[in-house]
Amino acid sequence: MSSRDTSRPVGTVAVWGTFDLDNFGDHLFPRVTEQEITRRLDGWRVRPFSPFGAEHPCRMDGGFIAEALGDWSPVRVEQLAESADLTLIGGGEIVHFQDELLAGAYHTTPQVLAGRAPSRFFVDGLGDYEKDHPVVWNAVGIPFVPDAEKAGMIKDAVSRREYTAVRDELSLERLRACGVEGDVALVPDLGFLLDRLVDPKVLDERLRYLKFMGWFPNDRPAMVVQANRSAVHQVAGIAKVLDWALDEGIVGDVVLMETGPCHGDDLFADALQQKLPTRTVHRLPGGQPPEDILAAIWGSAGVVAMSFHANIAAFVYGKPWVVLDLSDQSKLRALADTMGHPDQRGTDEDTLANAIRAAFGREPDPERLRGLQAKVDAHFDRIAELAMRSWQERGGDAAARIADLTRQNNLLRQANQQLRKRQIAERRVLVDRVEETRDELDQLSARWNAAVDEINNRYQHDSKELQALQNTKLIRWSQPLRSVYGRIRRSGS
Known part of the structure; x- marks a missing residue:
């Protein structure tokens, strides 16, 4: 990349992890990361990467699909370094070298997974390209201490990074057992920000x-x-x-x-x-x-x-x-x-x-929750600072970005004004229609009340006629005969 690349008006943060597995926690990390990065760096892109990405579809992604890291190679590492201004790795317990443990989850063979070498991506990151491209462990967990050779790789990876974060004391102890001596941030799991998601x-x-x-x-x-x-x-x-x-x-x-x-x-x-x-x-x-x-x-x-x-x-x-x-x-x-x-x-x-x-x-x-969230917020604040600095050093122009935001703001204002005009016009139409509907309802109510009154009047008139008929001599004197006739009909049936 040239020292002055103005082809990207905003920066990009890549986040690597096993986001292509059917596992609840793995699908939270990129979502929380994107939410927190874009809260701090307006308009930035967050690109999730996983060992297989769309090559390994999973039901739980909800449409949030990661790109494939692909097979590890120097060329692929260079491509990934060029594609973002900062790379986050994690969260989750992904800092280890036992790739074969993931073969069953990915429905593939250990040999295929060895070619992808997710552990090399997750531990070694971008290697020599990290001089110009910050790589940060995103509050990862470290499940166990590796052998001496692998421990040396972890130590070397941490030593070339300005900022490293693990999620608990046990992970920090395991880093120390690998020979890591520098500052390491203890950051609670990203999931403690779920109430914002x-x-x-x-x-x-x-x-x-x-x-x-x-x-x-x-x-x-x-x-x-x-x-x-x-x-x-x-x-x-x-x-x-x-x-x-x-x-x-x-x-x-x-x-x-x-x-x-x-x-x-x-x-x-x-x-x-x-x-x-x-x-x-x-x-x-x-x-x-x-x-x-x-x-x-x-x-x-x-x-x-x-x-x-x-x-x-x-x-x-x-x-x-x-x-x-x-x-x-x-x-x-x-x-x-x-x-x-x-x-x-x-x-x-x-x-x-x-x-x-x-x-x-x-x-x-809630008090403990707020304390944990404050630590995760401080972590993302630090990441945003590193990302912004990297973007500027890699050719990002803050003045151009401000101008672009100003242009976007003007466009939003114009769109809002047009929306208000449309809403006012629609409101007038709606008010007119409501008034028409009220008039129709009033007319219907009047007709209904008139019909009810007519039915009541007719009922009262018919009731009076019936009462008068029942009081005549013919009806009274014929009652015994009608009763006998009724019994005969019932017995005959």
């Missing part, structure tokens, strides 16, 4: 849709439950605890939700439904877009889930949350700590029962 009116509308489809109870509280295939062998114990909880005062129905079709959530839901034969159980089918999952949590009485981001959503919406952590995962342990209540994490039947009792007996903690 979907308007409450939209959530209410989506919830009505879920109820219409029969996937969510209409008039009873709902306890949302979720886990994946790893919990199937423990489903009997989970059902026992849920039965106890529902008997002990958490009145409501069970909604089985699938947040990770690629992790076998349906297998767990099938098994648990069979273990709750006396309960009313609803199923939210797998593959629903994030908006529907958020709506179910928004409308629930509480959540018992293995899903990292289902628990975060419940916390953000002020709902009781219980982390179902039967495998004692470090990320779920860290999550419960981050949200302030380690005792709301269940690792077996006893701790799960205690966690439910604790969660459903507590009030929401």
